[in-house]
Each structure stands twice: as C-alpha cells, then as structure tokens.
Amino acid sequence: MSERQGQEDKCALVLGATGGIGGEVARQLREAGWQVRALHRRGAQVASSGDGIDWRQGDAMEREAVVRAARGCSVIVHAVNPPGYRNWPKLVLPMIGNTIAAAQVAGATVVLPGTVYNYGPDAFPTLTEDQPQRPRTRKGAIRVELERQLQAAAAQGVRTIVVRAGDFFGPHLIGNSWFAQGFVKAGHPVSTVRLPGRPGVGHQWAYVPDVARTMIELIARRATLPEFATFHFGGHWDADGTRMAEAICRVATLHGARPRQRRFPWALVYAAAPFVTTLREMLEMRYLWREPIRLDNTRLIATLGREPHTPLDTAVKATLAGIGCLGKEAPAAHAELHPS
Template identity: 30%
Template sequence: MALNTFSFLVLGGTGSIGYAFTQELLRHQEQVTLLVRNKQKAQKLFGPQPTLQLIEGDAQDGDLLLQLGAEATHIFHGVNYPFEKWQNNMERVTQNVIQAAAISKSTIFFPGNIYNFGLIDVITEETPPSPTTKKGVIRVKLEQMLQQAAEQGKCAVVNLRLPDFWGPNVMNEGIAPVFRGALAGKAMPWLFRNDIPHQLVYTPDAAKVYYMLAKHPPRQPYTVYNFAGEVVPSIKQWQAQIAKAAGTEPRHKVYPGWLFKVMGLFSPGMREIAEMGYLWQNTILLNDDKLRQTLPNIPHTPMQQAIEETLAWHREQ
C-alpha cells in the first residue's frame, strides 16, 4: 500500500504495547493520533514528530472517541487499568471503541492475553475459553463484545494474543523493577517461581507484527492470532543475562504466593495478583503456527540486543 493510506488512532499509547506500536508507526511515517490523559508525558516520550497528533482526553469520553474515530482506518485498543479497576471500566471503554470504529468501519487492533484460558499447557487460536479468575471472565466478555461487533459488520477486529511483555517503557511492577534492579546492582524481583520456563514477548517485535497485519487485510471480520515471542529457560537465567549486560552481579528475589494472600487482606491490588498466581507458578505457552503461516517473516530481535536496548531506555529515564 502507498504511504499514508492509513490513519491510526492509538489508545493507551503511553503504555507498554501502545508505546511500542506508536514508535513503529512513526518510524514508517504513518499518520497517528494519540489520545492521552497526560499530554506532557506523551510529549516527553515521543518528542516532536511530524506525523503525530496528541489529543488530551479520556477514552471513557464516548463523544470524543466518536469524533476521533471518524478519521481513523485503524484503532489500537491499548487501554488498560489497574487490575482492581477492570470491572466496568474495561467493558465501557471497549464499547466506546466499538462505536467509534463503526463510523468508518475501522479495524480495531486488540492486544489479547492468556487470562481467558485458566491453567492450560498450550493455547492455540481454537482453544475454547475457560477462565478461572475474575480477570479471565472480563477478558472473555471483551473478546465476545469485539467478535459480535465484527460479525454484525460494524468494524473488523484483529485480536493478537500476547504472553507477558517487556521492553522500553514497559513500566509495570512485574518487569520494570527487574531492569532497575539490574542497573543498580540490587535485587531483581519476580513472583511465585523463577525456576521454570516462561514465555515473554519483546514489545518492539509485537509492534512490528501489528504493523505487518495492518498491511495484510484480515480475511474474516474477526481474526485471532497468537504471537509466541520467546520462551526463556527460566526467569532466573534471564535475569542473570540482564544483570551481566548491566555490568552487575545478579541478585534474585522471589515473592512467595502466601505473601500476596496475606497482603490481599488489606489491598485489593494484591488480592488480584494472588488470584492470578497460576500464571507465574506454571509454564503456559501460546502456539503461533497460524500467525507464522500468515506472516512467514515474523521479526525477532535477538535476546542480547533486546536486553541492551531496554537497559539503555531505563538509563535514559
């Protein structure tokens, strides 16, 4: 397709995956509108960019989203809330996104995850949902809303399911402290277990896949792909690699499951983490054969390079 036949509205562009996708779009000089709650933060993250427009507002504002969606060929739904605020907020904002996409029959890009499936060894695109947590039930509902809208002809939806993600500007409390700890020569924390294989995806690689899918129109109104990223032999081994790249000695720290149960008595956020504990106590894998058939040249940044890029980003901050 010719340059700039697309117009992207990105929601959650200052967050983990939204940031990476926005950077990828800007690299290709695509027209990008970012709806952000903090314009100053976004300006600091992205700097001046000729094809970037920053709009301050909230995706809960349905009228604003309708106005912005009217111009978009693609809407990236990267909105996220703290675990304890998912209820109602995620459903409401997803409904707003669907209504905005319906104006121009836009394509919604939705970053899926594995919460829909409970404890299962390997997940394919055909694996039926079987949530065992409140968060999993909400994720199933969001996907059902998106699938129904697509099948009713309101929009197209591409749901790219991802494992745990990491990379520049991934600031969640599971990942950022690992890199901060490595740079400072302090403990690199993890939850529950750090001695089993774990699947991770580097956000710039996921962003490249989204962009490749934008140029590869979906055959069905609602399309699901898994993107497997990379499986590390163990988080402990991965953290040791990060520490070595940072020039420090690896110091590991594992927060046990009972701690979150105790803290959950006083903190809703900790209670939510305790409920999701199976994700860190077991190896759960996404199979991405379907994506590899669609996109034979899936990008993969070598682990050493990805670690160095992420450490460099944290140093700059």
C-alpha cells in the same frame, strides 16, 4: 486510489499511546509512514513532546471523544488498560464499547493486544487460537466478554485483529510489568533478580517492539484477514522458568553489577494483600506462574511467513537500559526475522 484516499487509509488512532505497547505501536506506525492520533486527558500538554503524534484531548471512557478522534482513521489500536490490575469491571468493557462505536462510525479495523487470561486450565499448557475460553479469574472473564463483543461487532462489519502474547517486557514498559516491577526494580541497578515462578515451570515472554512490529505487519494485511482474526505470538519461551533471570544476570554482570537470584516474596504479598488492591489482584493471577502456559504461533507464521524476533540478551539489555537499570546507556535493539 487517490493520494488523499491513500493518506486517509494510513491514519490510525492509538488508545493508550502513553503506555508500553500503545506507545511502541504508535512509534512504529509513524516510522512506517502512518499519521497517528492519540487520545489523552491532558492532550494539550502531551502534544508539546514533539513526537509527531496528533494528540487529541479526551478520555477513552468518553464515547463522543473516541468517536471524534477516530473520524478519518482506518485503524484503531485499543491498547488502553487499567493500571495495576485495578477497576477492571468498571473500565474495561465500557472502553471497548466506545472503541467499537468509533470503529463503526469510521469504518476502522480494531487492533487489540490480547492476554492469556482468557483461558483456563483445560486449555493448558499449549494455547491455540481456537481452543475454548473458560477462564478461572474475574479478569479472565472480562477479557472473554471483551473479545465476545468484538466478535459480535465483526459480524456487523467491524473488523478486528487480536494479537495474544505472553508477559510483556520492553524499554518503555514499567507499569503492569512483571519484568520491571517483579524481577528487577525499575530505576535502580540490578542487585537482585526475583523469580515468581515455580522451579522448572516454563513461562512465555513477549518483547514489546516485536509484538508491535507483528501488529503493524498484520495491519498491512488487514483486508485479506478474516473479519475477526486472532493470532498467537510466540516471543521468548522460558522453558524451565530460569532463562529470563539468567539473561538479566548476564547483561547486568557485563555492566558491572553482581546480581543474585532469589525467590519472589509471595508470603509478603499475601500478608499485605488485604490492605493493597494491586497486591490482591496480583494474587488472583499467580496461577500463571504455577503451571507452564505456551502460545502456539503456527497461524501467525503461516500468515506472515515469520515472526519478528529480537534475541533474548539484546532485548533484555534494551529493556534494562530503557527502564533505568543500566545507568544512562540508551536502549537500542532491532528485531530479526526468522520462521519460528
């Protein structure tokens, strides 16, 4: 392979690079020596940030813009998602269609952060990659169709890697985050930790830097993976639904706070939902807090030999600092690697 070919092979387009997971993948790709491009409606303004990313003007809803940005790239990270659960029917499938078209032109592998929405109660409580996907929600049906389109494209030569994880949390994630918008309030000291789940019901959490590192390790092995490769990320399993809240309280207490734990005010959400779209969409997903849903990462461990894993309190501290809940302390957390 020539030096030029090697450089082209390490060029990635990240869609959603201003978001939590997309931004983290972009940062880690840069650290791993990749050239990283990103698409943004105000690309010229974002480009002044000096983050080392090649920002291109454009919208993920514009096919030609995505195709142009992807030329010369060997990987497209599709981490773009409508904020606040809104407008999924109008945005999600057109955007993945544009990514598939760009991947076909560029010969690129698509990398997708997956969700548990794809599965219905018949698959609970432990989810493996090969279980049938029979979702109970509109958003779940859309995600199933999204992955169906990627699988169909794989048969036409477009490779795909799907990494499915639990609820994301991390130092750069505020929007679409139960941690930063439900358990605590981003930008404010921790005074109350609200628990949306039923007592005793387990919940799966995924620390964004660990998920991003997992994706990058799979990208490095993409030539050896199946054309449509799906992996479940284990992350942090909160066995009784209280461990995340307890970790938040431990970390906050060490930084001078005196947090209290309270139940999440679902009654207020029901009352306001007729008037607020985001709250209506939240209610549709409440079932994820009413029964335990755990991701089996056996396939991922078999492929990588281990899963990137940051200890819970370390991850929580970095997250609280990053979202402005621990004053001006800068976040810092590094993944440890272990077999499970």
